[in-house]
Each structure stands twice: as C-alpha cells, then as structure tokens.
Amino acid sequence: MTDTSSGDVAADVLATARRARVASTFLATASRATKDAALQAIAAALADRCDDVLIANKLDVDAAATSGATESYLDRLRLTAARVEAIAADVVKTAGLADPVGEIVRGGVLANGLELRQVRVPLGVVGIIYEGRPNVTVDAAALCLKSGNAVLLRGSSSALSSNEALVAIVRDAVASVGLPADVVQLVPGAGHEAAKHLMRARGLVDVLIPRGGANLIRSVVEESTVPVIETGVGNCHIYVDADADLAMALAIVVNAKTSRPSTCNTAETMLVHADIADAFLPLAISALQQAGVTIHGDARVAAVDPSVVAATDADWDTEYLSLDIAAAVVPSLDAAIAHIRAHGTAHSEAIVTRSHDSARTFIAQIDAAAVLVNASTRFVDGGEFGFGAEIGISTQKLHARGPMGLAELTSTKYVVVGDGHVR
C-alpha cells in the first residue's frame, strides 16, 4: 500500500468518525419516542426491503463458497427471510426496553444545600469491530441507537455486501424520523488499514468493542488508543465438589457443555473432587459421550473409560467452542480454585455443591465476571439476566464486567445545582 492510499484511508476513516461525532450530539438529546420510532422504522424497512438484503447476502455467500469457506462459516454468514425477520423482531424488542439515558444513578442534597445528581448519558460514538454474522450489524446499531450513541461498524470483508445493504436500510429508516443518518455508518476502506485508523481515532471515538475471536480482540487491545472493552473469551469451568448432588452435577455439566457449544459461556473444563470421582466420573463420562462429547481427561479420568482422550497441557487452556471437554480430578476445593485461577479467563465459573462453606469460599475466591452456585454457566447472558439485550460479555474489570446491556453503553455526568454557592 502506498503512502497516498494509506493517507486516503486515514482521511476517510477520520471523516466518517467526525460525522459520527456531530450526529451523536443530536442523538444524545433525542427523546425516547424519537429513538423508538427510528427502531420501529428500521424493523419495518427490513421487512419491506428483505429482498435487497438477501440478494446482497448471496453475493457474500457465493464469494465465500468460491474461496473455500467451511459450511459452518457459510452458515454464520448466510441470511434467510426467516433470519431477517428475526433480526427485525429483535429491533422491535429493543424499542420496548427502557431508555437508560436520563436515569439518575444516585443523587441527593449535600450538607451545604447543593443538589447533586449523577445522570446516565450516552457514551457518544461507539465503534464495533466484528467478524462473521451480519446480524451483529443491525443488533449493534439498534442497541447503540437506543442508548443514544452513534455507531461506527467495522464488519468483516466477507460480509461487506450484506452489511452495506443492511446499513443502507437502517440509515434510511433513521433519517425518516428526522435523526441524522450518520448516527449509523460503516467504516470505509479495505482490510486492516481502515480498522487501524479507527483504533487510533481517540477523541472522536469514545469506546471500541471488538466482537470475535481471541486474535481479533488481542489485536484491538494492543493497537488501540481508543478505550476498549474486551469481550468474549470464555474458558469456563464446572467444579463438582465432594458433596455435590450427583444428579444435579450431571445435569449441569451436560447442559453447560452441550446446550450450545459455540457460545462463550459454554463449559470447557470439568473439575471433580477426588472423594466423589469414583461415583461421579462413570456417570458423567457416559452422559457426555451419549451427547457426542469427546472427553480430554487427566490420568485419573482416563482410567475410568478407554474412550477418554489423554489431556495435554494445552487442553486446560483451550476454549474448544465444540463438543469437547477437558476433565481433571482435584484433591480439594482449594486445588480447584488454584486450577481455575491458573487457567480460567475470568468469564464464568461454577461450583456444584451442597456445602455452604464450599459455596461461600468459591464465591469469595474466584475472580470472574460471574460465579455460579448450582447453576449452568449458560445462564451468563444479558437476556437471561433480564437486561433485555446484550452487546457482548465483558471479561475485563473496567467500566463493565459480564453481560453488557443498554446501561453498559452509557456514561454518566454529574449535575450540580446551587443558589450562588461558592467555596
């Protein structure tokens, strides 16, 4: 790439970000009624112009197929009339959620009579860098719009035609209710170059949320001067304590592993207390195998059944996202906690136990976005938590941790009202 074209990409990205910034000031003070009208208009336009979307999507899918993409990749990329309908239904659902903007987080009257309140305000301009599924394009736009934020969308090049069609529809709908179309924009330019300029647009972009694999997230974290919220990587554990209810433990392990293996809240490692191993392991191995799961076990687990694959060191750190699970026997609760500290990604960690003390110790000692007692890790999700929507699951500690709903897409400002107060 020549300097000139690099400079052009930079200028294009920055111009896009500046338009977003200007548009964001209008959106920040838009009423809930206006924002909800925009969302309803988006849903209606998606229904009206579904054919445009499907035609554009076919270009992407055909190109990906020609270049040899796997069927599972093509499936994530593919849109159908039913899928577009589901995307539109989610937008309508977002319209029904409460507006986070204006919520008073805390407030009162200070001793000197000053009235102080901390009020939710939009972040401003949110950048989303994502892979694969084009449904993220509309989901992210709807959540940002509802929370009063302009959004800059950077999808994968394989979904470019789909994303362009979807964003055109969204922008027309937004404009139809009198909001600036530029509250929703695709970041222009090809390849990593454009993403890089987005990551350096500090002052124009308030936060970047990468959604995708570990490599994408690492690259954004390392290159970005814009603040980043890390999402997603989940090497989640289920620890079956010495006095767990066996039937409960079995149900939770099978559910956490198999109900939707590609999600970040899926269990990837099962740890079993030595005292219960003889009773529990044969049941667990049998049930997991019946569900099609390959077990990567340590020596003690492998000894139970010849079908168990011997685990390597790498298994303890692997987020399979598939019907595979690592399994180990641990001598104590403390050993389980130490294992999770060494190998977990601080996403979601569960204990199955009847011991009050074990539950309390696990809750206190495990440092993760979510700690669960006698429940499947699969519940760690914005929808399940009652947030109504989710832009991702943060695995960092700053700003938001765990499932992020509309409130997590806001900042606050302090409003101080006096009567001529001086200090």
Add this chain to the structure above:
Amino acid sequence: MTDTSSGDVAADVLATARRARVASTFLATASRATKDAALQAIAAALADRCDDVLIANKLDVDAAATSGATESYLDRLRLTAARVEAIAADVVKTAGLADPVGEIVRGGVLANGLELRQVRVPLGVVGIIYEGRPNVTVDAAALCLKSGNAVLLRGSSSALSSNEALVAIVRDAVASVGLPADVVQLVPGAGHEAAKHLMRARGLVDVLIPRGGANLIRSVVEESTVPVIETGVGNCHIYVDADADLAMALAIVVNAKTSRPSTCNTAETMLVHADIADAFLPLAISALQQAGVTIHGDARVAAVDPSVVAATDADWDTEYLSLDIAAAVVPSLDAAIAHIRAHGTAHSEAIVTRSHDSARTFIAQIDAAAVLVNASTRFVDGGEFGFGAEIGISTQKLHARGPMGLAELTSTKYVVVGDGHVR
C-alpha cells in the same frame, strides 16, 4: 541504554507486578477490620517515623534546588512535620470510610428462580503514575488498600528518596497487621523505561491512573496497553447568562478563578452574554483585578478596560492553572455552548442564570463530567461531593467520570445461585 539493562528493567518491573498480583488475592478477601487496622498502623508509623521522612525529603528538595527548580516546584516537593501529620490524618479518615467491597450494586430473583446479585469487588492491581507531590504516595496507597487493591506506585524521580521512605513505612505497617507488604510497592528502575514496562504489563495490572500534567497523561494513554483512566485536565468555563443575578455571577466567577488557581476545577474562561455585558463586565473586571487576576479578553472585553490583555486563539484552549482568565462576550446561550464544545475539556462547566429554560438547555447540551448551575466549578471534588476521598477526577467517559472515590476503584462480579438450574 543497552539491551541488557533494558531487559533487566523489564524483568524487575514484571516481577514487581507479579508480586502485586499475588498479594492482591490476599487483600481482595481481607476484612474491613484488617484493612482499617493497616490504615491505622500506617498513620501511627508516619507519626513515629516522621524524622525518617523529613531526612529523605531534604535530600530530594536539596537536589531539586541545586538543579534549579522553581520555588513553587520545591514547595510542592517539600514535606514538613505538619504536612506529614496531615497525610497521616487523611489516612485515618480513609479508615473511617465505608468499605466499598461487598456492596450489592443490584440484585434480585429472576423469573426462573435464579438468585442474581452484582457485587463490588476490587479491581486487583492499580498502577499510579504521578508527578511532584510525595503526599500522593500515601494517599494513593491508602485508597487502594481500603478498596482492596494492590498498588504499584510510579512517582517522579525528583521525589524518589521521599517516596522510598514513605513506602518503607507503609509496607512495614501493612505487614504488621498480617497483610502482604507487597500490596504496596514502588515500581523499580529509573526513567521512562520502567514506566513503559508498567504500561505494557497487561494481564498483571488492571488499570493505570496517571496523575499529572497533560503531557504525562497523553504519553500514558498512547503507550499503554493496560486500561487507563484519564484524569485531570480542566479547561473549565463559567457562562454568565443574559438574566443572571449579577452579584451571584460575580461571586461565582471570582471564587471559581481565585480560590485555588492550581486545581483542575478552577475556571479558566468566562463567557458573558452580550445583553448583560455592559452591566457585568466592568464589575467582573474590577473584582478580578482586585484579586490579582490578569484578564485575556476578546475585543468587546478589552474595550471595557485598558488593563485587559488581548486574547489570542491559544487563550481559549489554555488551562492556565494561575491567576489568569480568558474572557469573551457571546451573542447567545447557543454560542456559549458552541464555544464550550469547541474548547472545553469535558471537566466542569457552569452557567449562572435565573432562566429555567437556559439552565435546562445548558445541562442537556453540555457534555462534561460535571455541569453546574449557579455554583462554582470548585465544588467538583470528591471531598465536596461527599465521597470522603478522591483518587483523581476522571475526564473520560468509560468506567468513571468526574471525581473518583473508593467505589470507582472497584469492579463488580455477578453471583448467581441456583438449585440445579439448567438452560
């Protein structure tokens, strides 16, 4: 610098960060009683070993004087018995504050019977990079300790002897109550090299808080892969609206400019509505001049009094931190808002008005950490807001915005308790 010494610095900084990480796991689950005992022990040890501190501080002050530091710089660097006593008193005050750790931010029972609660937990390891005043060393250590965080302190080289003496006292006191001394450490190594390694210690350090001038903050933001909370730069405005109470406006302008000019919540620009300019400007200029303030005015302001210095474009963007103020006449509230948007740093912005509409518009349209109506910007402060303490004032939108107290030094985790729940 050779590769070898650079490698040594990197290894030293990372080893320090790893010790902090280990120590932080003990501190995270320490009881409030233990943490408060540590704080009381620190205060007592500062009193007992005040002479050690003063001797070490004299080395720093003498070296700075020899190298030609200004008297105001030396004054910020200098400790006295009274100042050490004040530092100790602040530590005792911190001990008296409520423990943020364990606070339930929200919670309840979901429709499926799962109990869900979001609980405050420490961030983990906090890095503070700061300039000048050695009192920050103890302040930051006390606030991090109270909020359950290990702290890595990176002060300026000019205060190294003072900081070493203070940290030695703090560490002994912490160890005396059974906590690991490594919850408080100075980052080893000289110059920018060591700070750079601290900024790249992602995964070991959870957040970096730079405290100092704009250059320091910019450098940390640009070089750091560890999440950063920006603090401090405040180009704050007072807008005097068309129907302001003149006496009130006068009192607020003089207070906001002169009560402590070196602080970030000091007013740096006064904007006056054209309709009130003839009545207000002579009063304001006279009062400010009596208080020793130099006024950098636009043509309309300069026309009122020959002592007014003609403002240049740079004045509108200058955080003087001195007895200087920029002043301009604006034709409307909208023009005032546009000026603040163009030149403000989103710290603290005030309007003086008797108009309900003007106040509402200003509150809605100004995007800043704090927006004030009929009150001095000087109130934007953790102590004034009733937080009991302050680690800095965030001017960013992520995680914390405005004065940061103990709660802003925490993250949260979700605790989910079920009865065998599967999805």
